[in-house]
Amino acid sequence: MILKKLFTAFLFVLTPVLLSASQAEHVVPTELSILWVLPFVGILLCIAIIPLINGHFWEKNLWWISLGVFCIPMSLIFTIFMGEQLRELTFEKALEYISFIILLGSLFTISGGILIKGSLNGTPVVNSIFLFIGSIIASFVGTTGASMLLIRPLIRANSSRKNKAHIVIFFIFLVSNIGGLLTPLGDPPLFLGYLQGVPFTWTLRLLPQWAVASSIVLAIFYFFDVFMYRKETGTVSISQGSSPAADQRGFFSIENDITNSLEILDLNRLADKGRITLQSLATVRRYLNNAKETLLELSTVRTDNRSEKFGIDGKLNLVLLAGIVICIFMQGVMVKKFPGKWPAFGPQELGMLILTGISLLITPLASETRKLNGFTFGPIKEVAFLFAGIFAAMIPALHILQHKGAALGIVKPWQFFWASGSLSSFLDNAPTYLTFLSVGKGLNLPNDLGFVLNDGTGLSAAVLAAISCGSVFMGANTYIGNGPNFMVRSIAEENGVKMPSFFGYMLYSGSILIPTFILITFIFFI
Secondary structure: OHHHHHHHHHHHHHHHHHHHHOOOOOOOOOOOOHHHHHHHHHHHHHHHHHHHHOHHHHHHHHHHHHHHHHHHHHHHHHHHHOOHHHHHHHHHHHHHHHHHHHHHHHHHHHHOOOEEEOOOOOOHHHHHHHHHHHHHHHHHHHHHHHHHHHHHHHHHHOOOOOOOHHHHHHHHHHOOOHHHHOOOOOOHHHHHHHHHOOOOOHHHHHHHHHHHHHHHHHHHHHHHHHHHHHHHHOOOOHHHOOOOHHHHHHHHHHHHHHHHHHHHOOHHHHHHHOOOOHHHHHHHHHHHHHHHHHHHHHHHHHHHHHHOOOEEEOOHHHHHHHHHHHHHHHHHHHHHHOOOOOOOOOHHHHHHHHHHHHHHHHOOOOOHHHHHOOOOOHHHHHHHHHHHHHHHHOHHHHHHHHHHHHHHOOOOHHHHHHHHHHHHOOOOHHHHHHHHHHHHHOOOOOOOOOOOOOOOOOOOHHHHHHHHHHHHHHHHHOOOOOHHHHHHHHHHHHOOOOOOOHHHHHHHHHHHHHHHHHHHHHHHHO
């Protein structure tokens, strides 16, 4: 704690000096070595490897590794020594990071004041319906908003399940990423496209791509969840109201306790020994007490599940969530209505902070609603620290992409789909979208969009669709591909769900999403 305070004080003292030094004249670099991408590779490897070696060390020291090893050094270098162009890019990324954290933090805090109650039982059918609804509303309240609103009730519905990490993973696939394709409110890349002149309703033309991707992933999830559910419960039919997995484990626990007690009290064994010790009686008493507590727990859970009706506590927070969406929408309206005059940063963020403050007033941290949600600021702190390092470390990669993107030889829709998608899996998908949009405009392709962009240029509808789908869909390929991904993972782990590692998650995405995207390539982009 003392170290953290000293580190924070150091930043406050150093910042004015850096800002003053940054006013000096430097030569703008025309080239940036590919070696500058190594810090970004380094932070990815830290995220992937250190938790596997020592998870406790990573959790305890993540903040200083991200800030001290990556964020601060990279920010200093590119603010002071690398010229005006990279200094401006660094400041731009700093503002984007602040806006990103305010958005995530406001949605996380407001949604934490909403408690969806009811006796939802996490069967494959219920889970599939949950994911389907989430993938629809993600396009209208944003992937981040839908993720923060729905992940806690989904975890509670599956609290009795033993194996539930896969449910959270498919939630990230569908709700946190694929579902956000249909409107500019769904995902940041599409919102930037809207600001560039893409009509608000144009993305509805991507409904076929959304439907195919969602249907395939949802179908895979259903059959996989059926397999996992039957494996836990030992039932033949999912739809016949079979016992939850927790009941099954509870009954096994009771059976084991009683069996152990009977073995200790076996008359033949006692006759051979000719005595019974106080220790053996204490052991029997412990087993019987465990069995009693398990029976009471099962009885309570069953009673609660039968009696609790569907309801929502903290309904005013739903209005505040809608307010966040309105802030985002109005920011786009004002930027387009007053080009060059309306500030890109400030009004939207101020509105979000005000709505967050209102949420904390109407549902304080000590309120029953937040307690039942298990709400803490742990997940948002982890995301804020980690993405500070990611945003700083990716500056060289984005700079190289912006200046070398046209030399990649990408000319066909399927190439745009995979290029924008592959980079969006690891880099910020919003600037990646803009980079490939610029590449597409530079090809002088026939403009069959039915409109021109704000700068008077255009490109083919197939290329714009490929860039849009790649940037949105493939953010699901890694934990860091889209903002909500890591947040959902953190919330799940805080609620006791053991999530796979960075590479473990990519094993899921590589085996499920990549074949799906290959099929989409052949259907829509070749």
